[in-house]
Amino acid sequence: MKKVLFWFYVFLFTGHLFSLEGKNILRIGIPTFPVSLNPVYVTDETSQAVINKVFDSLFYFDEQGKIGNCLVEDYSYHDGGQEIMVNLKKDRFFSDGKQLTSDDVLATFDILRNSKIKYPYQSMLSFIHMMKKIDTFRFSIRLNHKLAIWKNQLCFKILNSREIQSIDLERFKYLVLSGTGPYKIESVREPARIVLIRNVYNQTRALFTGIDYIVVTSTQMEPLKLVNHEIDICELQPEDVEAYGKIPEWQHHFNILKYKKFGLTYLVFNLNNSLVDRNVRRIFYNQLVKGDFVDRFIRNRGEKIKTPFLLFNRDEQPSSLPEIPLNKPIKLKILTNSESKLRKEFVLFLKQALQSKNIHLDPLFLEYQTFLGYLKKGHFDLAVSGFILDIDYDMKDVFYHDSYFNYAGFKNRRMDELLDRGLKELNPLKRRQIYQQANLIWKDQLPLIPLFNLYYHIGVSKRITIPERVCTLVGSTSDFLINIQDWKVR
Numbered sequence: 001m002k003k004v005l006f007w008f009y010v011f012l013f014t015g016h017l018f019s020l021e022g023k024n025i026l027r028i029g030i031p032t033f034p035v036s037l038n039p040v041y042v043t044d045e046t047s048q049a050v051i052n053k054v055f056d057s058l059f060y061f062d063e064q065g066k067i068g069n070c071l072v073e074d075y076s077y078h079d080g081g082q083e084i085m086v087n088l089k090k091d092r093f094f095s096d097g098k099q100l101t102s103d104d105v106l107a108t109f110d111i112l113r114n115s116k117i118k119y120p121y122q123s124m125l126s127f128i129h130m131m132k133k134i135d136t137f138r139f140s141i142r143l144n145h146k147l148a149i150w151k152n153q154l155c156f157k158i159l160n161s162r163e164i165q166s167i168d169l170e171r172f173k174y175l176v177l178s179g180t181g182p183y184k185i186e187s188v189r190e191p192a193r194i195v196l197i198r199n200v201y202n203q204t205r206a207l208f209t210g211i212d213y214i215v216v217t218s219t220q221m222e223p224l225k226l227v228n229h230e231i232d233i234c235e236l237q238p239e240d241v242e243a244y245g246k247i248p249e250w251q252h253h254f255n256i257l258k259y260k261k262f263g264l265t266y267l268v269f270n271l272n273n274s275l276v277d278r279n280v281r282r283i284f285y286n287q288l289v290k291g292d293f294v295d296r297f298i299r300n301r302g303e304k305i306k307t308p309f310l311l312f313n314r315d316e317q318p319s320s321l322p323e324i325p326l327n328k329p330i331k332l333k334i335l336t337n338s339e340s341k342l343r344k345e346f347v348l349f350l351k352q353a354l355q356s357k358n359i360h361l362d363p364l365f366l367e368y369q370t371f372l373g374y375l376k377k378g379h380f381d382l383a384v385s386g387f388i389l390d391i392d393y394d395m396k397d398v399f400y401h402d403s404y405f406n407y408a409g410f411k412n413r414r415m416d417e418l419l420d421r422g423l424k425e426l427n428p429l430k431r432r433q434i435y436q437q438a439n440l441i442w443k444d445q446l447p448l449i450p451l452f453n454l455y456y457h458i459g460v461s462k463r464i465t466i467p468e469r470v471c472t473l474v475g476s477t478s479d480f481l482i483n484i485q486d487w488k489v490r
Contacts, residue, residue, distance in 0.1 A: 052479055067152060238457075257470055268375075332361055415438060415441050
């Protein structure tokens with residue numbers, strides 16, 4: 001019986017592929033099969049990339065990294081910014097034909113706030129006191145307090161209220177749900193591929209008949225599959241990008257597009273270690289931010305970061321900080337993730353560069369989960385880590401005294417106050433001024449030092465016509481192909 005069922009599903013799946021054969025299909029290579037296709041549980045980049053084509057959110061980050069309306073027509077502030085009236089677009093439909101209404105937004109919110117559902121980012125919704133339906137396409141959001149980045153927090157995918165009225169908690173995580181995006185999930189064949197087809201009820205003109213996500217488990221095969229026309233798009237490894245300019249056949253068959261993820265690799269200090277005093281931290285700052293060490297190391301593989309408040313990065317003009325030469329050598333343990341070749345190389349280069357400063361680094365390369373455990377427990381002197389952020393000034397996750405990612409153990413009441421004020425200030429100019437003050441505190445105290453933001457590269461088959469506007473900046477809820485409506489097959 002199991003064999004019969006197996007071949008039945010294979011027949012269904014290959015039948016879907018056959019029905020799409022010869023049509024306008026975009027074939028995307030992905031490194032792993034998505035962890036989940038239910039948007040409530042998506043935390044990995046591959047899953048995010050798939051569901052971004054199937055589901056929409058109230059707001060989203062566009063191809064230039066700016067927050068914009070998706071399902072929202074417009075909104076207005078009331079009660080000094082503590083209540084927001086939201087109007088939905090009236091021409092949005094789920095792939096089952098149901099029109100998007102306020103009921104869908106409120107039902108989704110209720111699901112995400114349900115502790116039994118175990119939504120991974122539930123804490124991000126704590127700023128909302130309540131949502132209330134006004135009419136079919138209008139609802140209000142009452143905040144516990146004013147929040148400048150409230151739109152950033154409303155990038156969760158909106159679900160179909162008809163599908164989630166009564167749910168089986170055990171099965172919910174594995175449901176394939178309908179969304180209002182330009183595509184819908186047609187078939188799933190774990191662990192090999194996923195096929196999306198057009199959502200015929202979506203008013204956005206989707207140029208592709210479907211999208212075929214194909215798992216390419218070996219990164220070495222990605223450029224070869226582009227050359228052999230087995231896939232149209234995939235992310236390329238740094239070594240393949242370097243080889244591209246030397247291989248004419250690759251250049252003949254595909255182009256390379258470059259983008260950045262909004263985040264940074266950084267060096268964090270354990271402030272509980274008396275050896276890592278402010279003078280030592282300034283020595284590191286002068287070497288890494290003011291000096292040219294980072295530029296020489298990354299060699300056009302990314303951008304040097306001059307401030308952790310990333311939206312100030314182009315404005316920041318580093319100047320040398322006063323430092324006192326060390327009369328006797330100090331030895332410091334430095335950790336990083338062993339799976340990252342680049343970070344390991346950085347630590348080894350830094351070790352060599354700082355010997356002349358009487359600082360001797362003892363590297364320790366750890367498996368990722370072990371590495372995170374060491375950071376949380378403070379079992380380090382220095383560590384090289386990184387994170388992807390929402391596209392904003394806010395750095396509360398890193399600098400606030402009790403934040404989860406404050407590995408340095410940094411405690412500064414003035415910084416806490418500024419971070420709180422920055423999140424509540426709705427005036428963009430005043431908000432920028434608040435974070436400029438926070439930036440000055442960072443530079444004075446130096447609990448961490450930003451290093452670089454790497455470039456990521458997408459290989460695109462030359463059978464695809466690339467639009468003028470392509471993604472240049474990806475945040476925590478976006479992906480490179482979030483906007484593919486303008487992509488064309490020649």
